[in-house]
Amino acid sequence: MRTQVGIVGAGPAGLLLSHLLHLRGIDSVVLEARSREYVEQRVRAGVLEQGTVDVLNEAGVGARMSAEGLPHHGIELRYGGAGHRIPFERLVPGRAITVYGQQEVVKDLIARRLADGGKILFDVPDVVPHSLEADPYLTFQGERLDCDVIAGCDGFHGVCRPSIPDGVLSIFQRDYPFAWLGILAQVPPSAEELIYSRGDRGFALHSMRSPEISRFYLQVPPDASLDDWPDERIWAELRARLETVPGFALTEGPIISRDLSAMRSFVAEPMRYGRLYLAGDAAHIVPPTGAKGLNLAVADVRVLTEALAGLYATGSTELLDAYSATCLKRVWRAQHFSWWMTTLLHTFDTDDPYGRRLQTSHLDYVTSSEAAATTLAENYVGLPFDFGAPRD
Numbered sequence: 294m295r296t297q298v299g300i301v302g303a304g305p306a307g308l309l310l311s312h313l314l315h316l317r318g319i320d321s322v323v324l325e326a327r328s329r330e331y332v333e334q335r336v337r338a339g340v341l342e343q344g345t346v347d348v349l350n351e352a353g354v355g356a357r358m359s360a361e362g363l364p365h366h367g368i369e370l371r372y373g374g375a376g377h378r379i380p381f382e383r384l385v386p387g388r389a390i391t392v393y394g395q396q397e398v399v400k401d402l403i404a405r406r407l408a409d410g411g412k413i414l415f416d417v418p419d420v421v422p423h424s425l426e427a428d429p430y431l432t433f434q435g436e437r438l439d440c441d442v443i444a445g446c447d448g449f450h451g452v453c454r455p456s457i458p459d460g461v462l463s464i465f466q467r468d469y470p471f472a473w474l475g476i477l478a479q480v481p482p483s484a485e486e487l488i489y490s491r492g493d494r495g496f497a498l499h500s501m502r503s504p505e506i507s508r509f510y511l512q513v514p515p516d517a518s519l520d521d522w523p524d525e526r527i528w529a530e531l532r533a534r535l536e537t538v539p540g541f542a543l544t545e546g547p548i549i550s551r552d553l554s555a556m557r558s559f560v561a562e563p564m565r566y567g568r569l570y571l572a573g574d575a576a577h578i579v580p581p582t583g584a585k586g587l588n589l590a591v592a593d594v595r596v597l598t599e600a601l602a603g604l605y606a607t608g609s610t611e612l613l614d615a616y617s618a619t620c621l622k623r624v625w626r627a628q629h630f631s632w633w634m635t636t637l638l639h640t641f642d643t644d645d646p647y648g649r650r651l652q653t654s655h656l657d658y659v660t661s662s663e664a665a666a667t668t669l670a671e672n673y674v675g676l677p678f679d680f681g682a683p684r685d
């Protein structure tokens with residue numbers, strides 16, 4: 294088999310890349326280790342930045358998102374017995390987030406690729422990238438796929454990043470001393486907006502996926518097991534961490550899915566080796582507190598599409614050569630924001646009274662200063678794709 298771009302991974306990065314390339318007349322094949330059912334059911338992100346929404350709409354895959362997604366114009370920071378709203382509509386006019394499950398984005402992209410005649414091969418667990426410096430190709434299940442370029446969109450545990458020779462990549466990493474227990478509950482949200490709650494028992498997040506389905510997260514020890522968390526314990530802990538302001542009561546109901554996620558910051562630089570380009574979680578991970586991972590994946594493949602379109606239109610490798618540096622500017626901004634939100638809102642084993650006072654002081658600043666609140670708001674809804682130029 295031969296294609297122009299061989300894409301490893303049918304997550305948001307790989308699927309959107311394949312679709313954007315198709316719109317530019319560039320051929321690709323997507324190889325995915327898991328089944329279609331599995332990737333369409335995998336519950337993960339749910340907060341889409343304004344720029345992500347714009348990209349999906351402009352690419353013609355936003356119809357269901359526009360109909361079913363929930364636009365949000367603020368979030369609440371809850372601590373010290375009070376809730377404080379960060380009003381996006383006032384701080385960053387015209388920009389908002391949309392709550393729409395990552396698995397719904399994945400379903401929409403798969404449906405559209407297949408309707409357009411795109412090639413996605415599911416259940417291909419044995420992909421191996423070869424000859425990354427020139428004439429690259431992928432092997433799997435006795436087949437060989439030759440391509441001009443390989444796009445490594447295979448997530449943090451994929452095969453593409455490890456196929457880069459030792460010594461090429463610089464790794465920047467931080468592991469946090471806690472994990473997130475996430476649940477989906479068949480119950481209407483208890484509030485209209487997301488609530489980020491910080492307290493002495495640890496962090497909790499109230500979120501949602503639809504008017505009927507709530508999503509909650511609890512900070513838990515890094516070695517926690519789902520067996521330690523029967524339903525009653527989860528609800529009791531959510532109540533203890535979220536019912537901390539007068540008049541707020543959690544609506545409880547059946548838990549329909551649960552998962553544990555490690556909390557990690559990670560960047561591999563550069564995001565390229567020879568003809569292999571890494572995009573999304575294959576190159577970088579952020580703790581989910583800032584809701585940036587999926588959005589960064591979208592931003593990467595937007596840049597990669599332009600660069601590949603430039604290559605095929607003019608033969609110029611200028612944009613491809615700049616791909617890693619262009620993406621990393623946004624990646625590092627999101628790294629800082631995600632780290633900052635995480636350290637602002639969680640409890641740490643190493644916390645001493647001084648550290649807790651600093652955290653409270655910082656929260657007080659964010660909730661009382663227009664400038665500080667705007668910093669949170671503009672990062673949360675997502676900076677424009679062309680951010681980074683000096684202001685004067």
Ligand SMILES: Cc1cc2nc3c(=O)[nH]c(=O)nc-3n(C[C@H](O)[C@H](O)[C@H](O)COP(=O)(O)OP(=O)(O)OC[C@H]3O[C@@H](n4cnc5c(N)ncnc54)[C@H](O)[C@@H]3O)c2cc1C
Pocket residue numbers: 301302303304305306307324325326327332337338339340341395417418419420446447448449450451452473475554572573574575581583584585586587588589590
């Ligand atoms: C609990 C949680 C909450 C989150 N919340 C948010 C949020 O609110 N907002 C946000 O923006 N982000 C969030 N994220 C992060 C977001 O889910 C990821 O950043 C996003 O999935 C990255 O997309 P991707 O396509 O790069 O990688 P993935 O979604 O990981 O996709 C990679 C694909 O490659 C496949 N694959 C792996 N190895 C191979 C192989 N060897 N061969 C072939 N295929 C392979 C995988 O099966 C997978 O389908 C959250 C993550 C978690 C865990």
